[in-house]
Amino acid sequence: MRVFNFSAGPAALPEEVLRQAADEMLDWHGSGMGVMEMSHRGPEFMQIHSEALLDLRELMQVPASHQILFLQGGGIGENAIVPLNLFGTKPRADFVITGSWSQKSQKEALKYGAAHIAATGRTEAGFTHSPARSEWKLSDDPAYVHLCTNETIDGVETFEIPDLGDIPLVADASSHILSRPMDIAKYGVLYGGAQKNIGMAGVTVVIVREDLLDRAMALCPSAFEWKTVAANNSMYNTPPTYAIYIAGLVFKWLKRQGGLTAIEARNIEKAQLLYDTIDASSFYVNKVERRARSRMNVPFFLADETRNDDFLAGAKARGLLQLKGHKSVGGMRASIYNAVPLEAVQALVEYMKEFEAKHA
Amino acid sequence: MRVFNFSAGPAALPEEVLRQAADEMLDWHGSGMGVMEMSHRGPEFMQIHSEALLDLRELMQVPASHQILFLQGGGIGENAIVPLNLFGTKPRADFVITGSWSQKSQKEALKYGAAHIAATGRTEAGFTHSPARSEWKLSDDPAYVHLCTNETIDGVETFEIPDLGDIPLVADASSHILSRPMDIAKYGVLYGGAQKNIGMAGVTVVIVREDLLDRAMALCPSAFEWKTVAANNSMYNTPPTYAIYIAGLVFKWLKRQGGLTAIEARNIEKAQLLYDTIDASSFYVNKVERRARSRMNVPFFLADETRNDDFLAGAKARGLLQLKGHKSVGGMRASIYNAVPLEAVQALVEYMKEFEAKHA
Numbered sequence: 001m002r003v004f005n006f007s008a009g010p011a012a013l014p015e016e017v018l019r020q021a022a023d024e025m026l027d028w029h030g031s032g033m034g035v036m037e038m039s040h041r042g043p044e045f046m047q048i049h050s051e052a053l054l055d056l057r058e059l060m061q062v063p064a065s066h067q068i069l070f071l072q073g074g075g076i077g078e079n080a081i082v083p084l085n086l087f088g089t090k091p092r093a094d095f096v097i098t099g100s101w102s103q104k105s106q107k108e109a110l111k112y113g114a115a116h117i118a119a120t121g122r123t124e125a126g127f128t129h130s131p132a133r134s135e136w137k138l139s140d141d142p143a144y145v146h147l148c149t150n151e152t153i154d155g156v157e158t159f160e161i162p163d164l165g166d167i168p169l170v171a172d173a174s175s176h177i178l179s180r181p182m183d184i185a186k187y188g189v190l191y192g193g194a195q196k197n198i199g200m201a202g203v204t205v206v207i208v209r210e211d212l213l214d215r216a217m218a219l220c221p222s223a224f225e226w227k228t229v230a231a232n233n234s235m236y237n238t239p240p241t242y243a244i245y246i247a248g249l250v251f252k253w254l255k256r257q258g259g260l261t262a263i264e265a266r267n268i269e270k271a272q273l274l275y276d277t278i279d280a281s282s283f284y285v286n287k288v289e290r291r292a293r294s295r296m297n298v299p300f301f302l303a304d305e306t307r308n309d310d311f312l313a314g315a316k317a318r319g320l321l322q323l324k325g326h327k328s329v330g331g332m333r334a335s336i337y338n339a340v341p342l343e344a345v346q347a348l349v350e351y352m353k354e355f356e357a358k359h360a
Numbered sequence: 361m362r363v364f365n366f367s368a369g370p371a372a373l374p375e376e377v378l379r380q381a382a383d384e385m386l387d388w389h390g391s392g393m394g395v396m397e398m399s400h401r402g403p404e405f406m407q408i409h410s411e412a413l414l415d416l417r418e419l420m421q422v423p424a425s426h427q428i429l430f431l432q433g434g435g436i437g438e439n440a441i442v443p444l445n446l447f448g449t450k451p452r453a454d455f456v457i458t459g460s461w462s463q464k465s466q467k468e469a470l471k472y473g474a475a476h477i478a479a480t481g482r483t484e485a486g487f488t489h490s491p492a493r494s495e496w497k498l499s500d501d502p503a504y505v506h507l508c509t510n511e512t513i514d515g516v517e518t519f520e521i522p523d524l525g526d527i528p529l530v531a532d533a534s535s536h537i538l539s540r541p542m543d544i545a546k547y548g549v550l551y552g553g554a555q556k557n558i559g560m561a562g563v564t565v566v567i568v569r570e571d572l573l574d575r576a577m578a579l580c581p582s583a584f585e586w587k588t589v590a591a592n593n594s595m596y597n598t599p600p601t602y603a604i605y606i607a608g609l610v611f612k613w614l615k616r617q618g619g620l621t622a623i624e625a626r627n628i629e630k631a632q633l634l635y636d637t638i639d640a641s642s643f644y645v646n647k648v649e650r651r652a653r654s655r656m657n658v659p660f661f662l663a664d665e666t667r668n669d670d671f672l673a674g675a676k677a678r679g680l681l682q683l684k685g686h687k688s689v690g691g692m693r694a695s696i697y698n699a700v701p702l703e704a705v706q707a708l709v710e711y712m713k714e715f716e717a718k719h720a
Binding site: 021221 | 367370375382383437578584596597682
């Protein structure tokens with residue numbers, strides 16, 4: 001029996017994708033080889049690779065001004081890789097802190113230069129606020145402004161993306177990439193680890209505007225230097241071929257679902273159902289301001305936290321898994337990525353109501 | 361029909377491993393989740409992860425003085441990650457050049473400090489020689505000596521590993537790790553990308569002596585700083601979970617084969633059969649000195665290179681794939697890693713003899 005998996009990542013994948021991957025494991029399209037076994041330079045994998053890039057470009061409507069790269073190291077890797085690639089001439093950047101992940105990004109950037117905090121969404125209740133552009137205090141001529149557009153741990157999503165003129169905006173979109181259409185032209189760089197909405201852990205998508213490819217520090221490792229990666233079509237070093245294949249299967253699944261506009265409608269429905277359930281009750285609480293509530297990661301707390309273990313045990317007994325909140329904030333968290341079906345959220349809210357009725 | 365796959369990497373995997381992975385794709389051991397979907401912090405994946413580490417330690421007889429890390433970025437990533445981790449106090453190292461890969465390692469290290477060439481195996485015929493210790497001209501007090509113990513492109517393997525006393529030896533063993541027992545105590549660091557003998561592309565195994573964990577440069581990215589990775593049991597950032605799972609299945613397959621002593625005997629038999637066929641003929645030639653011939657990667661040339669395309673087309677028609685040599689050296693190359701069965705080599709030499717009989 002398949003469970004309903006609310007993991008924050010690595011996370012649920014579409015069953016269709018997993019079935020196809022299993023079917024093709026020993027023999028991809030009559031090649032006599034599994035995808036894991038293919039040379040990354042051979043025609044079979046080159047086809048997989050280029051289809052994945054084309055499908056992603058189409059899904060996200062990536063403009064011709066931007067390149068799509070496949071790297072390794074995930075979001076935490078990018079925390080260093082971004083300054084290594086953009087601090088070549090101006091070793092300073094501004095950070096908008098909306099939660100735990102942007103905090104980490106700012107701290108790591110300090111290794112490579114100045115990392116000015118332009119705004120913070122921390123309140124007495126924790127990270128509950130996404131500062132609007134009017135609250136950002138930018139420094140003089142930064143190399144870029146960094147923003148984590150969806151904070152996985154804190155459940156804070158930023159929906160309004162300002163125009164910064166000549167200052168490149170760099171977005172960590174790891175946990176909501178592909179959840180809705182985004183205007184890529186607004187970003188200098190947008191990146192995301194795969195293990196939420198893209199596929200399996202082990203590949204990082206980096207979308208970078210071409211004029212930013214020439215700003216690396218001299219000691220940026222070649223395998224992580226965007227310019228080198230771009231010049232080699234993401235094959236400067238052996239790419240994580242199977243992770244790219246799985247991502248490609250997810251992209252095709254997304255296209256069958258109707259693309260990002262259709263998936264956004266489903267994501268809104270799922271998130272609304274869950275937030276409505278929380279808001280209708282005094283038994284559960286979510287502290288994030290409404291305009292910044294994440295559609296992907298929904299943290300919530302039981303008013304009576306002594307019941308946390310009971311809640312989790314009862315959920316597990318029904319096949320509702322991975323609902324424990326991140327250790328740094330406690331409580332519960334339901335991650336409801338693209339591949340989590342509406343039925344999972346329906347089963348969760350039904351359980352929440354029953355648990356409340358029993359214990360309120 | 362499965363082909364015989366002589367790819368240099370990503371490369372053939374054991375059928376048993378692929379079958380098990382396919383069987384478990386949607387539901388690992390009754391968990392209701394596939395391995396790709398599991399939180400890396402959950403008990404299911406923690407078990408997979410710790411078993412992989414234990415099995416690898418047992419297979420390679422890794423002493424307690426050394427830690428085993430799982431990183432990302434492959435061998436080319438390590439070309440930067442090694443100096444970033446070892447140049448903290450002494451930004452200089454020595455390189456023994458045995459082929460194309462050690463050349464790349466030396467060049468990348470120049471970004472971070474001095475990279476002295478202590479010896480080279482290049483001859484008029486290309487890289488055909490592995491310099492003995494007596495030929496190494498070490499500099500004064502280097503941070504380490506780097507050696508690529510098996511050169512995938514040139515087919516040069518180093519079997520005699522000298523004792524360097526207090527100078528740490530750093531080995532890129534990407535393309536022959538797990539092919540035979542190695543005395544890990546002789547190495548300060550031994551690393552390898554997974555896509556030859558370990559599993560699928562996307563995870564790098566780094567075995568590092570504990571006293572070397574404290575020598576990183578200040579600007580080493582946290583996700584690639586061995587000390588940080590070690591302190592977090594290779595989970596500082598989200599690890600490439602599925603690649604670790606596949607590696608773990610390969611480790612268990614290797615144990616069922618009888619471990620590294622048994623696999624070495626099979627690898628000797630396979631390599632001997634192929635080299636004997638080459639040496640018995642004037643139609644085929646391998647230029648590497650006999651004591652340094654790789655058991656994993658066997659480059660060979662047709663005396664009449666105008667027949668190269670014919671040779672490859674005929675091989676393909678028999679299901680003998682990926683025999684084209686690396687573009688930098690030309691000719692042919694048969695990579696005969698652990699998962700390539702003796703039957704594949706038998707089929708290859710049979711074809712080589714027939715091709716020779718027809719065209720000689």
